Amino acid sequence: MDRPLTHAPAQDQTVCLSTIEGNAKDLVLIYPPWPALEERAALQNFLPPLSVLSIASFVRSKGYSVGVIDVHGQHLDEGEVRARLRAARPRFVGISVLTNACVPAHRIARIVKEELPDCMVVVGGSHVEALPERSLRNSAIDIVVRGDGEDAMVEIMEGRPLSEIPGLTYRVGTEVRHNKHRPVEMNLDRFPMPAYDLVDFDFYFPAAGSYRHLPAINVLMTRGCPGRCSFCNSARTTLRSRSPDEVVKQIRHLHDTYGIRQVQFYDDTFTVMKKHCLDFCEALAAERMDVSWTAYIRGDCFSDDIAAAMKKAGCHQVLVGVETGNPEIAKKIGKPIDRERYKETVAIARRHGLEIRATFIIGHLGETWQTMKDTLDFAIELDVDLFQLNIATPYPGTQLYNEAVELGWLTSKDWYEYGQCQVLIRQPQLSPEEILKFERYAFRRFYMRPKTIWRMMKRMVSWHHLRDYYRALEALILGRKKSNVDQSWDCWRGFKEEDFFDVNLVEPEQLRLTYELRQGVG
Numbered sequence: 418m419d420r421p422l423t424h425a426p427a428q429d430q431t432v433c434l435s436t437i438e439g440n441a442k443d444l445v446l447i448y449p450p451w452p453a454l455e456e457r458a459a460l461q462n463f464l465p466p467l468s469v470l471s472i473a474s475f476v477r478s479k480g481y482s483v484g485v486i487d488v489h490g491q492h493l494d495e496g497e498v499r500a501r502l503r504a505a506r507p508r509f510v511g512i513s514v515l516t517n518a519c520v521p522a523h524r525i526a527r528i529v530k531e532e533l534p535d536c537m538v539v540v541g542g543s544h545v546e547a548l549p550e551r552s553l554r555n556s557a558i559d560i561v562v563r564g565d566g567e568d569a570m571v572e573i574m575e576g577r578p579l580s581e582i583p584g585l586t587y588r589v590g591t592e593v594r595h596n597k598h599r600p601v602e603m604n605l606d607r608f609p610m611p612a613y614d615l616v617d618f619d620f621y622f623p624a625a626g627s628y629r630h631l632p633a634i635n636v637l638m639t640r641g642c643p644g645r646c647s648f649c650n651s652a653r654t655t656l657r658s659r660s661p662d663e664v665v666k667q668i669r670h671l672h673d674t675y676g677i678r679q680v681q682f683y684d685d686t687f688t689v690m691k692k693h694c695l696d697f698c699e700a701l702a703a704e705r706m707d708v709s710w711t712a713y714i715r716g717d718c719f720s721d722d723i724a725a726a727m728k729k730a731g732c733h734q735v736l737v738g739v740e741t742g743n744p745e746i747a748k749k750i751g752k753p754i755d756r757e758r759y760k761e762t763v764a765i766a767r768r769h770g771l772e773i774r775a776t777f778i779i780g781h782l783g784e785t786w787q788t789m790k791d792t793l794d795f796a797i798e799l800d801v802d803l804f805q806l807n808i809a810t811p812y813p814g815t816q817l818y819n820e821a822v823e824l825g826w827l828t829s830k831d832w833y834e835y836g837q838c839q840v841l842i843r844q845p846q847l848s849p850e851e852i853l854k855f856e857r858y859a860f861r862r863f864y865m866r867p868k869t870i871w872r873m874m875k876r877m878v879s880w881h882h883l884r885d886y887y888r889a890l891e892a893l894i895l896g897r898k899k900s901n902v903d904q905s906w907d908c909w910r911g912f913k914e915e916d917f918f919d920v921n922l923v924e925p926e927q928l929r930l931t932y933e934l935r936q937g938v939g
Contacts, residue, residue: 443481464635470611475567514542523917526557547814549586633679642685645751647816661697680710687712698726734772742795774803807837814931
């Protein structure tokens with residue numbers, strides 16, 4: 418049976434969310450809400466924000482006091498955020514910004530300045546990294562960090578002149594200045610384990626169908642991805658890895674301290690660095706912990722020896738991004754992996770007793786009803802255990818976004834809508850209505866097959882799985898819309914990004930890619 422999580426006391430209880438009141442902090446890091454993801458939120462994983470916790474841990478290792486406010490994880494409203502800021506009285510606030518949470522992040526920056534006028538607000542994350550000038554049109558945002566945030570945050574707090582800190586974009590009057598890029602840190606072991614003690618694990622949950630046991634937590638061994646997918650912010654970013662032994666030590670700590678029995682690896686491409694993967698599996702297997710885990714793999718970076726090692730070390734499921742079943746679309750999106758290679762990947766997983774979850778995307782540029790049908794037919798032919806289907810979303814900083822803008826096909830810059838569930842590209846050959854209609858059809862055709870239903874029933878080992886399947890039936894098969902967030906979150910909705918623009922800055926006409934911005938703004 419799954420046993421309840423026991424959250425061990427932090428070394429300094431005052432930095433936990435529940436006890437942040439009454440102790441001034443040097444830095445408070447904030448993770449904004451995703452109010453637009455309500456309807457499918459119960460099916461998507463929401464685990465601790467590792468980027469925030471990694472920065473927190475590194476800053477704390479330099480002797481500073483740090484607090485974390487996870488607005489999304491705890492479903493905090495505006496009043497609660499204000500109260501926690503007043504209690505912590507930080508000199509610096511850092512906000513992690515993904516596209517879907519961009520508008521609430523702007524609102525939070527304003528709240529910080531209203532409560533703490535002298536506090537410096539620093540933002541980072543894929544969205545502001547891609548659109549730094551646009552972000553700085555909000556006077557409440559002082560600095561945008563491009564690339565890894567650990568060293569940048571420490572150097573800002575140390576008081577170094579902004580002009581001397583690599584990887585920053587900031588305002589001087591109405592002029593935007595881009596510092597030279599920060600060299601990519603290849604030695605990830607420099608950074609301590611993420612500060613898991615700064616959050617309350619009781620608020621987090623893994624994606625439906627992705628776990629064997631509870632409680633679950635997320636871990637990263639690598640950063641970056643050498644792939645060239647047109648829809649991904651990680652495309653063509655430098656791949657680097659922590660040492661396998663350090664990752665195993667982290668899992669041992671999570672298991673022994675917090676009772677963790679499930680680990681979700683968030684690496685974009687866990688198996689690309691084959692030696693690191695095999696060394697990690699060997700070291701983890703030697704620990705003989707009662708921990709199961711999952712990881713993302715690439716179809717062209719998976720083999721029998723890797724699968725055998727992963728299974729021996731406790732892995733029970735791999736996730737592969739197939740994305741499309743049409744060879745022409747595969748080339749267009751920068752992922753021309755042969756269909757036969759995907760078939761072999763599934764066969765390898767089956768041989769070694771690994772469940773296989775596959776992700777697919779519809780609505781790519783050039784897509785038609787037939788190419789979408791090719792994707793569904795291929796998913797059924799592969800006969801994967803779990804079929805995950807999203808709608809192509811043109812996130813800023815991706816090739817897909819740039820192409821959609823250049824063609825004049827982007828329908829909205831309302832970032833609330835950027836949650837992979839809405840059609841944001843209007844193409845002449847395929848209407849948004851057709852894409853949404855196909856999405857509903859695809860889920861029903863895949864999951865209502867007797868073979869799939871029987872396989873899912875056999876996978877159930879706890880009532881949590883039954884609950885997840887019921888929610889999936891409601892949302893994906895029956896199409897019922899149900900809010901999972903109470904009305905107190907209305908405070909984060911109803912705004913436009915432009916509502917926060919009070920600085921007259923000129924945004925560049927040139928569209929850039931995320932990896933270019935990390936290497937230096939052109």
